[in-house]
Amino acid sequence: MARNTQTALVYRQRIPTRVTHWLWAMCLFFLLLSGLQIFMARPDLYIGQQSGFTFDNSVLSIDATQQGDGTLAGYVDLFGHRFDTTGWLGVVNTDQGPTPRSFPTWATIPSFRDLGTGRVVHFFFAWTLAGTLFAWFLFSLFNGHLRKDLLPRPHDLRALPRDVWNHLRLRFEHRREYNVLQKLSYFSVLFVALPLMFATGLTMSPGVNSLAPWMLDLFGGRQTARTIHFAVMLALVLFFVVHVAMVVLAGPFNEMRSMITGWYRAEPRSADAEV
Structure with a gap:
């Protein structure tokens, strides 16, 4: 069957989604480089x-x-x-x-050895990220973005093999909604990786240990929490690399326009449903 090649501009990304997306990108950049500065101390x-x-x-x-x-x-x-x-x-x-x-x-902020400044920068952007994530959650809960766009549904999971095969062949569908791989990856970052980063980061704090000593037991000790924190950071870096690669391969102008203006050029829904 010949594919319908007609496309239309659709309003895909609302303002809260776009604003929090770029705030996350900024926060994670500074968290990574300041985190490496802190890591150099040990x-x-x-x-x-x-x-x-x-x-x-x-x-x-x-x-x-x-x-x-x-x-x-x-x-x-x-x-x-x-x-x-x-x-x-x-x-x-x-x-x-x-x-x-x-x-x-x-690769570090600051570029010279300065543990004190690295910690100040790291904690500032950690709390900024936490506030941004909380604000995004409230907006997404009330405007339906979380339910409609991010929660994988049974028909999404049934389409998983097809989407994986299409991505391996570098065939990208410009749908109005996220495909199943996007839903799974975004859901994993927002509801697994980032909360785990916050939890392990808090577990490394002596002040938090005195208030919630059970967190040390939950993560197997402060050193284990630090290792998990570092491992999740590496996973987020890998996600960023793949995310940018997918944006470039799928059409950077269309993808960037969507995340800057909200408007996205998408295929008709009938094309989305084709197998």
């Missing part, structure tokens, strides 16, 4: 209640070592396996030459 991840030289519970370490010829080499230890990461992690190139440093200067 570039190690552990599983368990405690950490230190007497415990063998490290899952990741970023460090530098001096080689026999006097040069510095950066490395990452991951689950007992060591990888040479000179120039990227552990030892990076600066104006002073190879320098022991967990991350490149462009």
Whole structure:
């Protein structure tokens, strides 16, 4: 059957959705770079209640070592396996030459070592993100965006194999509504990843530990919570990379127009329903 190629501009993204989308993007950018600044103070991840030289519970370490010829080499230890990461992690190139440093200067806020400023920036944007997420939830609950656009329904799940196959072939349908992969990914970020980031971040706070010690038991200790926090951050970075790639492949002008003005050029509904 020949596909109907007629398209029409539809109002797809409401103002609260667009505003919170860009606020999330800004917050997550600053949270990532300030978080890496904080991580440099102790570039190690552990599983368990405690950490230190007497415990063998490290899952990741970023460090530098001096080689026999006097040069510095950066490395990452991951689950007992060591990888040479000179120039990227552990030892990076600066104006002073190879320098022991967990991350490149462009990957942290501020670019120089300053744990205090990194924490101030991180906490500010963490609470900004939390407020934005709460405001988005209220708007989406009352205007129907959450129910109509994000909650996967049985017919969405039945279409999952087809949508996966279409994405693998780089065939993208410009629907009025989100496809099932978008619904699943956005739902996972908004209702799983971000709440988990907040919960593990709070678990690392001694003040919160005194008020809610049960959170330490929930996440298996502060060190485990820190490791989960870092792992979720990596998952969000991966989501961002895939998200941007999908925007580029599906038609960046149409996708960006939708998230800036709200208007989206979509296929007829009959085309959406084709198998």
